[in-house]
Structure formats: C-alpha cells, structure tokens
Amino acid sequence: MIKLQNITKVYRTKTIETTALNNINLHVPKGEFLSIMGPSGCGKSTLLNIIGLLDEPSGGDILVDGFAIKKYASRATAKFRNEKLGFIFQSFHLIPDLNVIDNVELPLLYRNISGKERRALAAEALESVGLANRKSHFPSQLSGGQKQRVAIARAIVGKPNIILADEPTGNLDSVMGDEVMDILTRLNKDNETTIVMVTHDERMANKTHRLIRLYDGSQVA
Amino acid sequence: MLSNYLKLAWRILARRKFFTLISLFGISFTLGLLMVTLSFLQTELGANEPLSNKNDFIYVEQIRLERTYYDTITVVDTSFQNGVAVYDTTFNYKESGTGASQTEMSNKIVDNYLRGLPSAADMTMFSTSNTHDVFVNGVKLTLDILLADARYWSIFDHKPLEGRFFDSAEVEAASQVIVISTKTAQDYFGRESNVVDEEMFIDGKTYKVIGVYKNNGKIIEYVSPAAVTPYTTMNMATLDNFYFGPFEVMYLKQTHDDAEKLKDEIRLAGTKVPVDHPDNEHDFKDVVLQPMTYNEMYAQGVYYEEDAEDSYATMKWILLGLLTFFTVLPTLNLINLNVSRIMDRSSEIGVRKAFGAHQGNIIAQFIVENIVQTILGGIIGLGIAILLINIINKGGYLGTSELTFNTKFFIYSFLATLVFGVLSGFLPAYKMSKLQIVKALKENQL
Ligand SMILES: Nc1ncnc2c1ncn2[C@@H]1O[C@H](COP(=O)(O)OP(=O)(O)OP(=O)(O)O)[C@@H](O)[C@H]1O
Ligand SMILES: [Mg+2]
Numbered sequence: 039m040i041k042l043q044n045i046t047k048v049y050r051t052k053t054i055e056t057t058a059l060n061n062i063n064l065h066v067p068k069g070e071f072l073s074i075m076g077p078s079g080c081g082k083s084t085l086l087n088i089i090g091l092l093d094e095p096s097g098g099d100i101l102v103d104g105f106a107i108k109k110y111a112s113r114a115t116a117k118f119r120n121e122k123l124g125f126i127f128q129s130f131h132l133i134p135d136l137n138v139i140d141n142v143e144l145p146l147l148y149r150n151i152s153g154k155e156r157r158a159l160a161a162e163a164l165e166s167v168g169l170a171n172r173k174s175h176f177p178s179q180l181s182g183g184q185k186q187r188v189a190i191a192r193a194i195v196g197k198p199n200i201i202l203a204d205e206p207t208g209n210l211d212s213v214m215g216d217e218v219m220d221i222l223t224r225l226n227k228d229n230e231t232t233i234v235m236v237t238h239d240e241r242m243a244n245k246t247h248r249l250i251r252l253y254d255g256s257q258v259a
Numbered sequence: 260m261l262s263n264y265l266k267l268a269w270r271i272l273a274r275r276k277f278f279t280l281i282s283l284f285g286i287s288f289t290l291g292l293l294m295v296t297l298s299f300l301q302t303e304l305g306a307n308e309p310l311s312n313k314n315d316f317i318y319v320e321q322i323r324l325e326r327t328y329y330d331t332i333t334v335v336d337t338s339f340q341n342g343v344a345v346y347d348t349t350f351n352y353k354e355s356g357t358g359a360s361q362t363e364m365s366n367k368i369v370d371n372y373l374r375g376l377p378s379a380a381d382m383t384m385f386s387t388s389n390t391h392d393v394f395v396n397g398v399k400l401t402l403d404i405l406l407a408d409a410r411y412w413s414i415f416d417h418k419p420l421e422g423r424f425f426d427s428a429e430v431e432a433a434s435q436v437i438v439i440s441t442k443t444a445q446d447y448f449g450r451e452s453n454v455v456d457e458e459m460f461i462d463g464k465t466y467k468v469i470g471v472y473k474n475n476g477k478i479i480e481y482v483s484p485a486a487v488t489p490y491t492t493m494n495m496a497t498l499d500n501f502y503f504g505p506f507e508v509m510y511l512k513q514t515h516d517d518a519e520k521l522k523d524e525i526r527l528a529g530t531k532v533p534v535d536h537p538d539n540e541h542d543f544k545d546v547v548l549q550p551m552t553y554n555e556m557y558a559q560g561v562y563y564e565e566d567a568e569d570s571y572a573t574m575k576w577i578l579l580g581l582l583t584f585f586t587v588l589p590t591l592n593l594i595n596l597n598v599s600r601i602m603d604r605s606s607e608i609g610v611r612k613a614f615g616a617h618q619g620n621i622i623a624q625f626i627v628e629n630i631v632q633t634i635l636g637g638i639i640g641l642g643i644a645i646l647l648i649n650i651i652n653k654g655g656y657l658g659t660s661e662l663t664f665n666t667k668f669f670i671y672s673f674l675a676t677l678v679f680g681v682l683s684g685f686l687p688a689y690k691m692s693k694l695q696i697v698k699a700l701k702e703n704q705l
Contacts, residue, residue, distance in 0.1 A: 092613055092697050092700075093695070093696070094695075111617075111618065112617075113619075116616060116617035119613060119615045120615020125613050125614070127700070131606060131610045133610060135271045135274040135607075140270065144610070144614055145614040145615055147263055147267075147616075148617075148620060149615075176274075196614075196615075
C-alpha cells in the first residue's frame with residue numbers, strides 16, 4: 039500500500055542544513071495500523087507529510103496506493119489526495135469560518151456529488167465520532183476533544199484507503215484519547231483502512247499492529 | 260461547483276461580518292457617490308434639452324479691441340576693428356503691456372461680420388442680464404429677461420408646454436410678445452399653466468404671453484432665462500456704438516466638423532472688422548473674437564483663464580483628478596482588504612489542498628467570494644445613489660434642477676468596480692494558491 043525507498047528530507051536555510059529524514063525505507067501493507075514514535079524533532083511529522091504527498095522529499099522513491107507521483111501541484115495529485123487519503127493534523131486545522139458540518143463536508147466539496155449526498159455523508163461521519171448534536175457549532179465553540187473528533191470525521195468522510203494521523207490523541211486526556219483510538223481501531227478493522235499514526239504515547243502505540251521508532255531522522259526500530 | 264462556491268462565499272462573508280461590512284461600505288459608498296457626481300455633471304453639462312445640440316455650440320461672448328505696447332531697448336555692441344572702434348547697434352522690442360477694451364457686441368458687428376460663415380449651420384444672437392423689476396400684487400419680482408432673435412428657439416431646444424415661441428416675423432415687427440418659463444408663470448400668475456394670452460407689465464410696456472417652456476434650473480442664464488422676448492423690443496436707437504453693444508452669439512457648427520474649423524472662421528471674421536472707425540476712440544490696433552465651445556465656456560466660468568480652452572483643460576484635469584481620487588482610494592483600500600483577507604487564510608488553503616483542492620479550486624473560491632461581495636456592494640451602492648438623488652431632488656438643493664439616475668454610468672462604474680474586485684481577489688488568491696501545502700499549513704495556524 040505504501041512503499042518508501044531511501045527517502046531523505048533535507049531542509050536548507052541560508053546558514054544551516056537540517057536532515058529531517060535520513061534514508062528511510064518503509065513498507066506498509068494494506069490494512070495495517072502502523073504507529074511511529076520518537077522524540078520531538080526527530081522527523082515524524084515530516085515523514086507523515088511525505089507519505090501523504092503534502093511534502094516533497096529531497097531524495098528517494100515513493101509509491102502510495104499504486105500512485106507514482108510526478109508533480110506535487112498537479113490536478114492528478116489533488117484528485118488522489120482527495121479520494122485516497124485522509125489527514126488528521128496535530129493541531130486539528132479546522133476552518134474557523136465554517137461550522138462543524140461544513141468542515142466535515144470539505145473533502146466532498148472537491149468531488150462530483152450533490153449537496154444532499156454531502157450532507158448525508160458528513161452527518162454519518164459525525165455520528166460515527168459521536169458528534170451528531172454539534173453540527174452547527176463553530177470550531178471556537180468546541181472542546182479540544184470535540185475538535186479532534188471533528189477532524190477525524192473530516193478525515194474519514196471520504197472513505198479514504200489511507201488515514202494519516204499526526205498525534206491524534208496528543209491534545210486529549212486519557213479517556214478522550216481512548217475514545218479516539220477506538221474510532222481509529224474500528225475504522226481499521228471494519229473498513230480495512232490503512233492507518234499510519236504518529237504518537238508519543240506508548241499505550242496507544244501498543245494498540246496498533248506495528249511500531250517503528252525514529253531517532254534524528256533515521257529509523258532505529 | 261459554482262453553487263458550492265457561492266454558498267461558501269455567502270457563509271464566509273456572513274461569518275466575517277466586520278471585514279464584509281467594511282468592504283461593502285467602501286464599495287457601495289464609492290459607487291453611490293460616483294453615481295451622484297456623474298448624475299450631477301450629466302444634468303448640468305449633459306446634452307439634454309434645451310442643450311441637446313450643445314456639443315455643436317460655438318459661443319462668442321464679447322468683442323475685444325486691443326493694442327500691445329512695446330518697450331524698445333537699444334543695445335550697442337562696441338568692438339575694435341583694426342584699432343578703430345565700431346559701434347554695432349541693435350534694437351530689442353519687448354512686449355510690455357496691452358491696452359484693451361472688451362464687452363458684448365453691437366448688432367452691427369454681428370450682422371456685418373459674423374453672419375454667413377461657411378461652417379456655421381445656424382446661429383442666434385441674444386442679450387442677457389436684462390433685469391427688470393415687476394410688481395405682482397405689490398410684491399417686487401425680479402426677472403432676468405433674455406432678448407433674442409427667433410433662431411434662439413432652434414438652437415436651444417426648449418419644449419413649449421403650452422402656446423408657441425415667437426418667429427422671425429414677430430422679431431422683425433418688434434411684437435411685444437413674451438415666452439416665459441414655468442417658474443415665471445408660477446411667480447407672476449400663481450400657476451404654471453393656462454397663462455397663454457395673459458398680459459405682463461414690464462417697465463411700462465405690456466407684453467402678451469404666447470408660450471411657456473419648462474424651467475430647467477441650469478446655471479447659465481441664456482440656457483435658463485426667466486422669459487424671452489424679441490430683441491427688437493428693446494430701444495435699439497440707444498445702441499449707437501459701432502463695436503460694442505449687448506449681444507452675444509451662439510453658433511451651431513456642422514455636426515461632423517471639428518470645432519476648430521468654425522472657430523478659425525470666427526477669429527478670421529474678427530480680423531476683418533475695421534479699426535479705423537471713429538468709435539475706436541483709443542486707437543486700438545486689433546479686433547479679437549474668442550470663440551469657445553460650450554464646455555470651454557462653462558469651464559471658464561468655474562475656473563477663469565484668459566483662454567477658455569485652458570480653462571476647459573484645467574477643469575478636465577481637476578474633475579479627472581477628483582474622480583480618480585474618489586475611486587482609486589477606495590479601490591486601493593479594497594485591494595488591501597482583499598489581500599490581507601486572503602493572506603490571513605493560508606492555513607485554510609493548506610487544509611483545502613490537503614483534502615484535494617487543486618489550484619483552480621482555490622482561485623475560483625476566492626474570486627467568487629470577491630464577486631459576491633462586489634455585487635452586494637453594487638446593489639447597496641445603487642440603493643445609496645437612488646436614495647441620495649431622491650433626497651437631493653425632493654429637497655430642491657439644486658434649485659429646480661433635477662438629478663436623473665444614469666443607468667449607463669451605473670453599469671460602467673459597477674463593471675469597473677467588479678474588475679477591481681476580481682483583480683484584487685485574483686492576484687493574492689493566485690499567489691496563495693501556489694503556496695506549498697506544508698508551508699501554508701504552518702503559517703498562522705488555525
Ligand atoms: N520548514 C522547515 N525548515 C527547516 N527545518 C525544518 C522545517 N520543518 C521541520 N524542520 C526540522 O526538521 C526536523 C523534523 O521536524 P518534524 O516537524 O518532522 O519533527 P517531529 O518529529 O514531528 O516533532 P514533534 O514531535 O515535536 O512534532 C526538526 O529538526 C525541525 O526543526
Ligand atoms: Mg510533529
């Protein structure tokens with residue numbers, strides 16, 4: 039499902055060169071729930087962004103769900119992200135001007151489906167994260183856990199094959215964290231959704247199929 | 260897809276009330292004020308009755324007799340040639356001043372020199388500033404009566420609301436007939452209509468009212484006189500000066516001619532006026548006529564320069580400057596607002612792209628947002644313009660002038676605003692749409 043070969047990422051500024059990822063090789067089969075751990079700044083988010091085709095690696099090859107990317111800004115890549123990938127960001131990234139249901143609908147906006155159908159799918163996704171009663175709230179009116187669940191609903195509404203989650207439980211207490219973990223686990227089991235999750239929490243990592251560790255841009259386990 | 264963008268635009272604008280309000284305020288007030296200004300200019304200067312022919316008007320107000328005085332300066336160059344002093348004398352003439360006498364023209368000048376110019380399609384001769392006090396039921400009423408020939412009615416297309424205008428036979432016969440404006444009818448008879456065949460007593464003479472035209476409230480006296488009578492009813496015997504008299508001339512040029520053609524003929528006609536007439540008491544050397552277009556005449560009234568063409572040019576620049584000022588400032592403001600509004604939303608752009616929006620989606624979204632905003636502003640601006648025009652008309656702040664709403668101007672200025680709105684949305688949207696997703700997401704986090 040996901041194949042990375044010799045992936046490196048180097049950030050160059052005028053004065054310094056940071057190697058965020060150093061020669062990463064990774065294979066994630068379909069239906070796997072993989073977690074990534076490592077100290078802050080070791081390159082976890084960078085790796086996730088590269089898998090999600092949000093960021094271009096400095097070197098190496100990448101194949102995601104049979105899609106060999108040519109141009110990051112192309113329509114084909116946008117279409118691929120839209121249909122196959124779902125993101126859950128470390129800091130939610132909900133759009134403050136839109137209410138909950140509009141935020142969840144967002145990925146469907148770039149598909150050819152009717153407004154009615156979009157509403158229905160978004161309501162369904164909200165239901166599955168237990169937020170059916172918050173449709174017309176705005177993000178500023180939600181708690182951190184609720185925001186995270188809206189972000190999850192948005193990531194799953196388009197029924198993607200792959201979900202990329204950057205510390206989805208990082209901002210939540212253990213009860214909320216467990217709930218979010220349950221949602222992801224269920225999604226992985228029921229729909230065979232491939233999930234790659236960054237986490238700082240050993241306990242959460244233990245609930246996944248496999249764990250890899252990064253240290254200073256290199257895979258150590 | 261468009262309906263999605265429209266809904267989205269509506270939601271965002273409704274959500275960002277403050278931004279939207281400021282933008283709408285800018286757009287609508289600019290448009291509204293622009294409309295009122297243009298409508299004022301249109302009413303005052305537009306080619307509408309009785310000025311339907313104004314673009315073909317060439318006006319000669321006065322005749323000018325002048326003489327230029329020269330200072331003579333003697334310059335002597337002294338040099339030695341073969342040991343002998345040589346004096347080389349030159350004279351320098353320097354213009355030091357002009358003496359001139361200038362006023363309206365006598366009918367002799369008009370009749371003998373200004374008629375029959377090849378490029379003139381028509382002309383009228385009239386006299387303004389004839390103020391008469393009349394008494395109505397013991398109350399004094401001051402009337403500015405225009406004395407004119409019969410051609411006046413074909414050059415200035417007043418519409419008779421009742422009765423008729425006088426003809427050349429009546430001018431010839433010095434008939435004591437008078438054509439009055441609705442305002443004069445109201446002031447003198449207490450009613451605007453049904454006054455034909457009534458009599459008016461002016462300076463001990465009795466005039467018969469033969470027609471009424473609509474008062475147009477324009478500033479220029481001969482365009483909006485209180486009443487018009489044949490010029491022959493004045494005491495012509497007292498007009499004995501060869502050059503000077505009370506008359507002004509309005510020509511109508513051939514429509515397709517350049518104004519300069521007739522102006523040149525008029526200037527040339529001036530040079531043919533003899534200076535060796537005994538009425539030239541101060542021994543002036545030149546006779547000068549200064550023909551001008553209607554707009555030049557108007558501009559000279561507002562901003563005097565010796566040459567009416569200069570006045571007109573200056574006025575045009577001033578007006579253009581003001582219009583530019585009043586449209587460019589709000590436009591810049593709008594652009595600024597749009598730019599910061601869009602820059603502000605870089606992480607939204609990042610999120611949208613991460614979930615499958617391509618560059619075109621992003622640009623389209625912001626442009627639709629801007630168009631919706633501009634159209635809303637346009638509608639409000641239209642309301643403001645109509646409201647202001649109504650207030651001005653109802654309150655009579657422009658005398659009897661009525662402002663009319665000009666749909667063409669509205670469409671033009673609205674389109675101009677739309678272009679600015681779209682451009683000011685497009686440029687930042689285009690720039691932002693090219694931003695890399697990770698960078699967009701990192702900038703001012705949601
Ligand atoms: N745009 C950038 N320019 C320069 N260096 C960068 C940039 N983005 C990330 N880095 C560097 O790359 C390295 C990896 O960053 P990354 O965000 O992937 O860390 P992380 O493992 O996700 O950390 P955290 O757990 O704190 O989220 C860090 O050292 C960071 O300073
Ligand atoms: Mg991170």
